[in-house]
Amino acid sequence: MAEATRCGPPMSARPAAAPPTDPPRSLSLTARLATALALLLVVGAAIVAVLAFAYGRSAAQRTYDRLLIGAARQIADATTLGDGRVMVNLPVSAFELLALAPEDRVVYAVFAPDGEIVTGYPLPRPASGADTFYSADITGEPARFVATEHIFAERDFTGAAAIVVGQTTRARDRLAREITENALAVMALAGVLMSALAAFAVRSALGPLRRIEASIAGRPPTDLTPLKTPVPSEIGGLVRTLNRFMERLRRQDMTTRTLIADASHQLRTPIAALRAQAELAAEESDPARQRAIVARIHERSVSLGRLTDQLLNHALIIHRADAAPRTRLDLRTVAIQATDETDHDLFASEDVLQLDLPDEPVWCIGDSLSLVEACKNLLFNALRHGTPPVTVTARRERGWAVLAVEDCGPGLPEEDWADATTRYARSSGVSPTSAGLGLAIVKSVAVAHRGDLRFGRTAKGHFEAALVLRAATGAAG
Amino acid sequence: MIRRALALAACLAGAATGAAALPQAEAVAHFGPPEAPFHILVRGALDIDSFFPALSAFVAVTPGTQVTLEQWNTNDLYDQAAAACRGAATPSDLVISSSMDQQVKLVNDGCAQPFRSALATRLPTDRIWRDELFGLTHEPAVMVYNRRLVPEGDAPQSRFDLLDLLRRDEGTYAGRVATYDIERSGVGYLFAFLDSQQATTFGSLIEAFARADVVATCCSAEIIDGVTRGRYLIAYNVLGPYALARAAGNPDLVVVSPSDYTLVMSRAAFIPKDAREPGPAGALIDFLLSDPGQAAMAETYLTIVPGAPDALRPIPLSPVLLVGLDRQKREQLLELWRQTFPPPSP
Numbered sequence: 001m002a003e004a005t006r007c008g009p010p011m012s013a014r015p016a017a018a019p020p021t022d023p024p025r026s027l028s029l030t031a032r033l034a035t036a037l038a039l040l041l042v043v044g045a046a047i048v049a050v051l052a053f054a055y056g057r058s059a060a061q062r063t064y065d066r067l068l069i070g071a072a073r074q075i076a077d078a079t080t081l082g083d084g085r086v087m088v089n090l091p092v093s094a095f096e097l098l099a100l101a102p103e104d105r106v107v108y109a110v111f112a113p114d115g116e117i118v119t120g121y122p123l124p125r126p127a128s129g130a131d132t133f134y135s136a137d138i139t140g141e142p143a144r145f146v147a148t149e150h151i152f153a154e155r156d157f158t159g160a161a162a163i164v165v166g167q168t169t170r171a172r173d174r175l176a177r178e179i180t181e182n183a184l185a186v187m188a189l190a191g192v193l194m195s196a197l198a199a200f201a202v203r204s205a206l207g208p209l210r211r212i213e214a215s216i217a218g219r220p221p222t223d224l225t226p227l228k229t230p231v232p233s234e235i236g237g238l239v240r241t242l243n244r245f246m247e248r249l250r251r252q253d254m255t256t257r258t259l260i261a262d263a264s265h266q267l268r269t270p271i272a273a274l275r276a277q278a279e280l281a282a283e284e285s286d287p288a289r290q291r292a293i294v295a296r297i298h299e300r301s302v303s304l305g306r307l308t309d310q311l312l313n314h315a316l317i318i319h320r321a322d323a324a325p326r327t328r329l330d331l332r333t334v335a336i337q338a339t340d341e342t343d344h345d346l347f348a349s350e351d352v353l354q355l356d357l358p359d360e361p362v363w364c365i366g367d368s369l370s371l372v373e374a375c376k377n378l379l380f381n382a383l384r385h386g387t388p389p390v391t392v393t394a395r396r397e398r399g400w401a402v403l404a405v406e407d408c409g410p411g412l413p414e415e416d417w418a419d420a421t422t423r424y425a426r427s428s429g430v431s432p433t434s435a436g437l438g439l440a441i442v443k444s445v446a447v448a449h450r451g452d453l454r455f456g457r458t459a460k461g462h463f464e465a466a467l468v469l470r471a472a473t474g475a476a477g
Numbered sequence: 478m479i480r481r482a483l484a485l486a487a488c489l490a491g492a493a494t495g496a497a498a499l500p501q502a503e504a505v506a507h508f509g510p511p512e513a514p515f516h517i518l519v520r521g522a523l524d525i526d527s528f529f530p531a532l533s534a535f536v537a538v539t540p541g542t543q544v545t546l547e548q549w550n551t552n553d554l555y556d557q558a559a560a561a562c563r564g565a566a567t568p569s570d571l572v573i574s575s576s577m578d579q580q581v582k583l584v585n586d587g588c589a590q591p592f593r594s595a596l597a598t599r600l601p602t603d604r605i606w607r608d609e610l611f612g613l614t615h616e617p618a619v620m621v622y623n624r625r626l627v628p629e630g631d632a633p634q635s636r637f638d639l640l641d642l643l644r645r646d647e648g649t650y651a652g653r654v655a656t657y658d659i660e661r662s663g664v665g666y667l668f669a670f671l672d673s674q675q676a677t678t679f680g681s682l683i684e685a686f687a688r689a690d691v692v693a694t695c696c697s698a699e700i701i702d703g704v705t706r707g708r709y710l711i712a713y714n715v716l717g718p719y720a721l722a723r724a725a726g727n728p729d730l731v732v733v734s735p736s737d738y739t740l741v742m743s744r745a746a747f748i749p750k751d752a753r754e755p756g757p758a759g760a761l762i763d764f765l766l767s768d769p770g771q772a773a774m775a776e777t778y779l780t781i782v783p784g785a786p787d788a789l790r791p792i793p794l795s796p797v798l799l800v801g802l803d804r805q806k807r808e809q810l811l812e813l814w815r816q817t818f819p820p821p822s823p
Contacts, residue, residue: 090806092674095797103607105585106796119805139587170607 030202037198041191048187049180056179060172061144064101065133068146071097072108072165076150079110079118079161086112086152086161088119094165101171107138108166113152113159123164136166143168208235212242224250252319263311270304314441317370324367326449328472331362331371331394331403338375339392342383352388353379362394363472364401366449371403371467374445378405378465381439386411386463396471400451404466411463417455442467500553509536509543515757517544520558521573522551522663523744524698527718531773535764542757551576551663555583561749562588568751570758573613573744575716576663578670578798580745584610585796589747592759596766603793604743610794612743613765614779617717617789618668620733621701621724626710635737636678639713643685651689653710655700658693659814664742666810668714670801671740671792673810678737687817705730716742721778734784741782741791 027035074094080087088110098106109120117123126132126147133146145166152159208231215229226243274297281293339353375392382390386407393404439453442465446453451469458464506525521528525548532544547569549557554574560566562583574580583589589609597611604612620633633639642650657665673679685691692709694700697719703709705727712720717732724730746765748758764770774780782789792798800806 088803088805089809090800090803092797092800095795095800099795099797102602102795104796105587105607106799107585119803141587 029206030199033198033202034195037195041187041194045184045187045191048183052180052183053176056176056183057172059179060175063175064167064169064172065144065146067097067100068133068144068165068167069131069148071095072146072148072163075108075110075165076148076161076163079150079163081152081154081157084157086110086118090119098165098167101167103170103174104168105138105141105143106165106167107143109164111162111164113161118161120164123166126162126164138166138168141168144172208232212239224253255319256315259311259315266307266311267304270300270307274300274304313373317373317441317445320367320370324370326365326367328363328365329368329371331364331401331469332357334368334371334375335392335394335403337368337372338379341372342376342379352383352390354389354391356391356393358395360396362396362401362403364449364469365472366469370445370448374442374467375403375405377439377442378467381405381465382407382463397468399471401469401471402466403469404464406458406462406464408460408462410461411457411465412455439465500550500556502547502549504548506532506546506548507543508532508546509539511543513541513543515542515754517542517571517754517757517761518547518569519544519571519573519758519761520547520549520554520569521571521744522549522554522575523573524548524719527722527777527779528774530776531765531770531779534769534773535761538769539757539760539764542760544761550661551579552661555579555663558583558588558749559586561751562586564751568749568753570752570754571746571748571761573746574663575616575742575744576667577612577742577745577792577794578667578801579663580610580747581606581794581796581798582802584747585799588750590750590752590755592748592755592762594759594763596763600766603791603795606794610745610747611762611766612745612794613762614718614742614744614774615782615791616742616744616779617734617782617784618714618740618742619717619720619783620735621704621712621715621720622731622733623704623707623710624729624731626707632731632733633711634733635735636682637737639711640681640685642711643689643691648689650710652692653708654686654689654713655692655694655703655709655711656686656713657700657715658695658818660811661695664716665714666807667742667792667798667801668740669814670810671790672714675738683813683817691818693814693818701730714740717782718778721781721783725778732783734782734788736785736788738790739782739784739788741789743791743794744779745794 071094074091074097075088078089078091078094080089095106098104107121107123109123110118111125112118115125126134126145128147130149131146133144136143136145143166145164147162147164149160149162152161208229211229212227212231212235215227224246226246227239229239231239277293277297277300281290281297284290284293335355335357339355342353379390379392382405387409389408391406393402393406395402395404443453446467446469449469451467454466454468456464456466502520504525506529519532525546528546532546536542536544551574554572555576557566558569558572561568572580572583584606589607591608592611593608597605597608600611620639622632624632631642633642639654643654657668659666659669672682691713694703697716700709700712700715701720701723704712705723717734720730720732724732746762748755748762752758765774771780801810
């Protein structure tokens, strides 16, 4: 029996139950949100700044270009012919227009059709005709220029006088800057509002979590019923998982309780009997009768050992059915292991137990220990109640991997098949009289593997109990 | 403390010698100890006497600074500053001129460097341009008459009064009214140009000037001397401070701010871009703009504006003043002027 535990993962390998501590902390939601928001705002501000600056520049450019062309046109209108030469009566209004950019320097020039400067600053003559804007410098300061023209078509004088007006760009730059700053101010305000809103959103979003926390904290320790707190759909998954987790806890708790109840009930009687026998033996003076009593004590302790073993295995398997990790395994190995571990005391002869295994592996996904125990249970039943020899078979049937135990007798009557596994389901499936009949264990292992326990008769009319599991592909893993 | 080397006083001398080389200062004055570590050279189209109290006060509160003040004719100063701007002459540390339009042009041509201070930023916008040009004073363009020679009923209060006097048939005022020769005086040209913006009044005025043989001559001092002595009965568009200073010592002189409109000139200062001592020059600007500086200038009437506040027309420091300096505009105005005032027969 010691072998059974050796094959399963030792209990001590599981994490020891730690005292309740705070979970390891990761970045708080507020910090995450703040980081994301800060990133969003910085990127947003950068984009807005670039866009606002571009817009501000073009708006300022358009605005002041209009002033510039307005002034140039006024000068063009004041350009006349007198005594056969170009005359300019420079209008004050043109300069008042330009002075709307109060901090900017102004240059201008009027060119006669022959290219000579009539009046103004010594500027280069513009290359092309009417209303062209261009950028240049006024003694080292960036400036914007416009060139326009005034066409003369007189009897003795034809041609176009060119007018150039230039102005430095302080006012434009300032306007562009103001537009940008205003946009950024709005952005900053929006940022503050967004932050406040986000803080509020985090608080309100975490509300349901706090409600769940309060609901769990307020429970009595034995209350493992599902949470009924209404929650938003986003954390519905969490609550469902939590409820499933609690359901599992509850089931295990139930199992444990049943087991303890069974065990205490079922172990007390044989132990009391053993003690009574032992007392009898101590008082018996006749050696022959004493030996007979000792033989009974031995028989009873073997039976008690098996009973204890069953109980513990059942507990382990019920536990594993929920918890143990599934691996890919070969049912042939399970069959061999189960056969090896079966108590040979029960066998009358060596050929009572036979293995019928195929050459190919029979893959399925499952927990080896549970399956071995289930198989051992079936074997034990067959050996105990069936007709030898007993044959263990592993085979593949279409999409199913089957582990079957067959004996040569008729087995359970057919009308009991449907009932056989449920009859003991309410208890641990163990009793002094039927120790080893744990079909409930087998059934629960099968169900935990999303398979089934089936009974059947072979062609020869032999009884067969089979674990039917989903087959796994051989290539996997 | 003050050594004063008076050069040629007469403004005609500048014109006579200016043809040969670069124009020269008319007079020079020094304020403060010569061994001072800082030395500010101020070139001004101004009268040394009128800036004497202000500069004395400045060196008194600013130890370690010596100020050399050169007195220039406006047009000569403009030529000199423009030459310094091109690198063709030695720059000064501060240029002050009554010819605001020429100052605006120098700043517009990039000859100045910015100066920023708390006082300067508080100036009204028409007295500061680009943080480079600062209006220091309030000097009205006034009319002056001799109380002894002009009957009380004739005393002009506005340009319209003056027009009426000039149009009289009996010719009492013919040849007895004087104004600046705008070809030689920058500030005279500035006043005439701004008058010319008042199209109707100016047309009538010019026409009346021509009919009444108004005398165009140079310089406030000369014109006011003429009024004092009775050579002229009325002077038109002379600078307020000179007139007020003379009137303070002579009860016969009456100074009138024209009630239709009174142009108020603000002597404009800038620090040349190549100034050797821009820091101390800025300190001087700041002092002149401060209350003690304004008070010191008030002693010589540089910040005193008599007359009705409603009629005052401060001349703003703005690129609009460039129009008057336009070559053709100037030619047109001077042409009109020459027709009005035929050159005196030699």
